[in-house]
Amino acid sequence: MKLKNESYLAIIVFAFFLWFAINMSPQILGLIYSLMALSYGWVLISKELPEFPISRTPMNISKILFIGMALVVGWIFVLSATSGFFGQTMSVIGPNSVINLLASQTAPPLITSNVWIAMFVFGILVPIAETFFFFGVMLPFVEDILKQRGVNMTSKTGWIVASIIIAAIMGIFHYVASMYTDFALMADFVFAFLSGMVVLYFRQLKEATAFHALANIMILLSKFGLI
DSSP: OOOOHHHHHHHHHHHHHHHHHHHSSSHHHHHHHHHHHHHHHHHHHHOSSOSSOSOSSOOOHHHHHHHHHHHHHHHHHHHHHHGGGGTOSSSSOOHHHHHHHHHHTBOOTTOOSOHHHHHHIIIIIHHHHHIIIIIIIIHHHHHHHHHHTTOOTTSHHHHHHHHHHHHHHHHHHHHHTTOBOTHHHHHHHHHHHHHHHHHHHHTSSHHHHHHHHHHHHHHHHHHTTOO
């Protein structure tokens, strides 16, 4: 079977994570992320047209980054407005406080004291691998199950149900991996829900990948004291 162009990206990400899994700690997360990327590569190879390809339309980097940043701003706004319901001392906290709080409660995988390696891994590779797996592999699987149970996946209700399920799965993974605690775990659920809705709306992964990458980069910048 002929290899599709998009599958090269999954294979490259797999190779990078395999290297990090061998050379960095914790090794198990590197192996898990390698398998995440590889699983989507298999989807791209085995299917004529994946349910959620990386891109259905021509790549427009500036547009993708604009949508990604708009989603980050919306996500932070939602977290600021609802922070009082999740154990924060103030009913509403500002955007900078949200980012700083997320940074303090986030333990990025494969992070090192080298800011550039951390940015490359947590800011680029992790968003690609997680978006590939949770939204390129798991979301179509969830869609199929819901369709079999009579849920109309062309409706907003179907999108919401599927996004909640994926957000729960993603949240459980991050909780088990001890990446997030407390407020950050709730923020992760909101983030995954918004990502699911975005993927279902655009029927492709590039906008959600940009959203994930920019969110992770902002958290890292705060963690390293750069913002």
